[in-house]
Amino acid sequence: MAQRSSKKTPPSIIARIWFLVGLASGLSPSTTVLAAAARNPIIHADVPDMSIIRVGDAYYMSSTTMHMSPGLPIMRSKDLVNWNIVSYAYDTLDDLDELNLENGKNAYGRGSWASSIRYHDGTFYVTSFSGTTGKTYIYTTKDIENGPWEAKSFAPSLHDHSLFFEDDGRIFMLYGVNNLRLVELTEDLSGLKPGGLDQVVVANASAVAGRNIMLGAEGSQLFKVNGKYYLLNITWPRGGMRTVLIHRADNIAGPYEGRVALQDQGVAQGGLVDTPDGNWFGYLFQDHGSVGRIPYLVPVTWESGWPVLGVDGKVPGSLDLPASRGLIPGIVDSDEFARKPGDTPLPLVWQWNHNPDNTLWSLTARPGLLRLTTGRIASDILSARNTLTQRTIGPECTGATALDVSNMKDGDFAGLVLLQKNYGLVGVRSERGSRKVVMINAGSGQPADVASVEVIQHMVYLKAECSFQDRADRARFFYRLDGEAWTQIGTELKMRYTLPHFMGYRFGLFNFATKESGGHADFDYFRISDEITQL
DSSP states (O other), X not given: OOOOOOSSXXXXXXXXXXXXXXXXXXXXXXXXXXXXXXXXXXXXXXXXXXXXXXXXXEEEEEOOOBTXXXXXXXXXXXXXXXXXXXXXXXXXXXXXXXXXXXTTOOOTXXXXXXXXXXXXXXXXEXXXXXXXXXXXXXXXXXOTTTOOOEEEEESXXXXXXXXXXXXXXXXXXXXXXXXXXXXXXXXXXXXBOTTSOEEEEETTGGGGGOSOEEEEEXXXXXXXXXXXXXXXXXXXXXTSOXXXXXXXXXXXXXXXXXXXXXOSTTOEEEEEEEOTTSOEEEEEEEEOGGGOEEEEEEEEEEETTEEEESBTTBOOSEEEEEOOOOSTTTTSOOBOOOOOTTOOSSOTTOEEESSOOTTXXXXXXXXXXXXXXXXXXOSSGGGOSOOEXXXXXXXXXXXXXXXXXXXXXXXXXXXXXXXXXXXXXXEEEEETTEEEEEEEEOTTSSOEEEEEEEEOOSEEEEEEEEEOGGGOOEEEEEEEOTTXXXXXXXXXXXXXXXXXXXXXXXXXXXXXXXXXXXXEEEEXXXXXXXXXXXX
């Protein structure tokens, strides 16, 4: 990427004007509003570890979804604000018990982590790494939106790496924690190059943020602008907040000089991207409670060869970019499960919790409904295979479904979950010839049946409502029968982002067996809204 001049008023100036207007009116930067302009956060949903490139007038972003399949989502935007999921780099990361939820093993919070997306000589490259498999993965395609993708992998697993194509044709990855290492790859990307460059290029990278560091520098993203190399990382001073670091050098192998680039609201970890008209932005994310890690943009200006992030060192509430049209249908969407010839089996907003067993779900067995058939015994929702999920979104959202329970077997449990380690769910449990609507609350870390209501109907309607407003992180569950109003069931779920799952809460449709396999549940629809009515 090259620095370019532009006659357009820099976004930092626009943002600074509105930042000052907000202060003068007594508003905080986060509440300052510019009509018809973008607002931070850009995406109020779990899209962490972003990596963004621009190719022509289109932007492409990859992100982390860890234990979900398909994985390594690719999103597209024309304005850096409104994004649509257009592809996934892989259907399944690998075939292991941990990734398949088999034999008591799982990959919660692991799977594949922070990716790097690049475009070079007509080919798109998206890379990731996995502590679950101990490998680094490289996915390539000529058509990022339609594929096909070619996959390669090799050991070791290079933590939080950044893929880099040098002008002389050599290919590198820069990776690590605090002592950041540069390694050279083979020309065919099959592994580390024997005898190639392999050295620490930034030692103790967190040192520029002080001595008392809780999280060593990681999340490397490496860029070349006007002949200089710029390396962005995150660190976390103890007692402080997530902090952006930038190191720069005249040579890819260093020496590098560094500085703190941004320290505001914990917005950190990401990289740089330029617009077709020569403006620059930093893309970062913030830990935002139970909804997950959410993306922000900050304007970037250049001073004395350094990128300067934010407005007077702050993350602005408004940006000189088009307003968001909402996260539906680009990031999440409703699904009536009706398919026309030529439609994809599942819209890209859906991901399975771990690798699915594709023999046990169907949209054709009963056209217009999603059928989930049990294939083995599971002890609870976290060990149940074939839970179909999509993100929750902030500041508020509702997910609802209609469930036909006619063909559930004794011991089967099907319904709607808000999935995380401390989950909550509402569903129908079949037991001893009767069926009950049951609410389970695992907000304390231990699941508890807190309410149940016996039903005789075959069609049951279920709903979950979430409030992430001001980090309330509250959810309630409801059911209704034909012709009846919604009735709240159970207790309020206090949602909490936990590191064992390392992911924001997700809506999930599930059906699992506790006694014998072979029963099935049919879901008539899933409908998501960015509003709530009950909380």
